[in-house]
Amino acid sequence: MHELTLFAHVPTSRVHHVERALTTVTGMQGVPLLEHHLVYKPKRNRQSVGGNTAGNGSSGPPNPAGAGDFYYLKLVTEIPQPDDATQYQTATSRHGIGGSDVMDVDSGPDGENKANGNHGKGTAYDVREQRWTIRFSDLPEVNGKRPVTSRMIHNATVYDGDTLAFVDSLGYMLVSEYILAGSYFVYHNIYITLTRTLVPSKPLSPFPKEALQPLDSADANVLQASIKVLSANEQETMNKGVEELKMLRNELKGVADLELGDRLSLDTRVR
């Protein structure tokens, strides 16, 4: 799977403005997004392997250029929002009374994965019970021709069991964690997120939400527009994706300047 991405930096003062612009462009209200990201790296360091490619065989697809490189691995999950239950009720009551056409935002993209008995209670968030997605991202391609960042990614959702233990048994250790909070929008095939990065005060616990500290002291947001393409070999599809992103960039011109991500800062190799 390939991911085409554009990024923009949105200062706090402009978040509201950008949100409104996105609402206009996409024709939908932003859906609240709260994701827990865990960053893992291999336990053994690179020298101890000495070019043995077996070490990272499990972490990612074979990469001839960087054989012997180690890559970070990421676990991502949606954090059930503590106000989900109440929001749901208000949504239904609103329906009951006014029958208004307000878009319901009660369930996230996969509402069923929150049905693990802990919604409504933030403190009950169990990091081992969550449905995690193991995410591998390659270093972005060196490609001057495409005006977007493109890189190979792989997602694997673990539907059952303790993912953290599994990743641990693969030989990875947790190095850091962060929480993405914000909202997402959908525009044709583009998945747009407007998020800020927060750091939990206690390890592996995003709650209480009030205790989350912004990573960036200026509390700036990142606007990310991405398209997932099945295969980079499908030239037509890739072009279509690029065109769509360019179109979005034009639409948002002056509101947020979407641009390529810095390749080296998106590097996922362990140094």
Added chain:
Amino acid sequence: MAASSPTPSSPPPPPPPLLPPPVPQSQSLLLALASWPDPDPRTSSLSSLIPRIQSERGPFKNVTEESLLEEIAAAERQQHDDLLDASKDDDQVPPPPEDPPNPREALGIKRQELMKLVEQAQFEAMYALDFVSLLLSGVRPAHAEASLSRHLKENVPSGTLGSEPTRKKDLSSSAKADSEAITKGWRSEALIQSAGSLQAASSRLVQESEREETFWEDVLDVKKEGWAICRIPREPQYLGVRFGFSEAGADEKYRGLGVLRKGTDGAITMHDLGNSNANRNAVRVRILRDDRVVGTSKPFTDDSQTSGITGMIQTARNYAYQHELFLELAREARTLANLGFRNTDEAITFELGSKSSVVIDMMNTADLSSETSESTLDDLAQGLSMALHLLLSHAHRQNLKRRQLPPPILTNRTPLTPPLFLLRPIASHLRHQSDTDEFIASTQKLITYAQAADLKSRITLARCHNCFSKDFEKVESAVDSLGGFLETKSTIVFPGSWKIIVLVQTVLGPSIFGTRFVVQTSHDGGCATLMGNNMFNSQAEVQRYLQWSLERSVINHIQLKGDRWTQIAMSNEMTQAGEQSQYKRLRVEVDERCLYIRWTVGGGQDEYYQWTGDNGKKPLDSLVKSI
């Protein structure tokens, strides 16, 4: 030209009829001593003749052959009269015409002359053009050179001819006054004219501004009503209004875009881009039984008569919805041939049972009122029509929700759009209804047989209710339940404390594809039974099972009543232990027509008694006792 030439080409001595005849001159009775004047060659030349003719009788195009012939005839008559007069006078005899030249020859000569004149005129025009062009080439060279002749262009550099207004010599005071008066006259006339045109323009502008005002007020009204005003891709000069449903599939047919146009009085009108106005059809549901219409749904009320732009848009929206509904229905019906849907004659037919069917088609709303039906099943038809509409709206809503989810991975395979769930929920409901009814009817028969034999038996039914009983939290879940799993629970109590629970389940989809019957049996344990949930996929099977159960339950009943009878194994036969000659055997049988028992005593002739559900039959208990 050719027709006109004979007249003036008369020989010189008798002057042409256009000239004043010499007769009046002779009336002065003066004798001219000078020789008879030669006719001025210019007066008879073509170049003077043609302007004269033109000034006298207008352009040549008015001259026709007939008029000329008439004129000739008149002139001859005149001449004749003159001749008569002259002979009376006998005074002056006009000299006989000298040998007139051959008219054909004269014609040729004249023609040549004419050509020469035309050529000359052409040259003169060209010179004039060249002159003006050369003069202009000093001011606007590019413009002027287009009309400059090549010869001049090659030989004279452009812009070499200059001009300057010449100052007139001092005019006399009268001429000055004259020209001043003329100037004033012209000026005042021009002023009056321009004032008039300004006035006209201003009144036109006022009118225009009024038109604009009403138009924009209407546009504002449209906007206030919540319609989306947008640009029209192909007609940028017009505003458009989007009245279609944004979730109504990607098909351009459903786009629902209208152009807002301004009428002559500024009144706004909307022109539907997608469908012509002729396409004013609404979906109609009819129930047919034995090829007769027994129920028709009411069409939605067409309020196109209501004036106003919003009414117009609303009507267009409604028709777009109808149009989409029908197309989607047809699309779904094409995939449902296995469920008895037929797409024929621009109508969708769905067989309900052997004789009745549902027909869905498009009908012009204007024609609808004319048709009357027996209307016994109008409610059903109306309900079906309503449900179809609700389901389409529901599909729109689902589509909106889907669009808000993170998008799927982009591939070059175009994603298939599966047909919407419109007919299937309805068909499964109808199927469920009819299957349940059939099941109940045939089970009821068994119960009446048992009741006729004075046995306790009954059936209770918990009909599938997906619309009334549940407490719906949301509108969506209400509609969702329409498309869900349908189950009717019936509890059948047979004699001998048999209790059979039959779940009638219908899903027109994978795993069932129709109706199935899940049967659970329980009794006091004195009899054979099938344990667990038993699935039957047809009415016949489940009926056969119920008959089997009734046989056993009657056996059980007899066993409970009189202890002398014992069941043979698990069969439907019983024996009564006794002496050889008193050996009794009894069999209970049930089929779809009746319940009957057959017995024999001591190996004698079989006897039997049957209950067909009629009253006045012997109770089974007493019959068995009497055996």
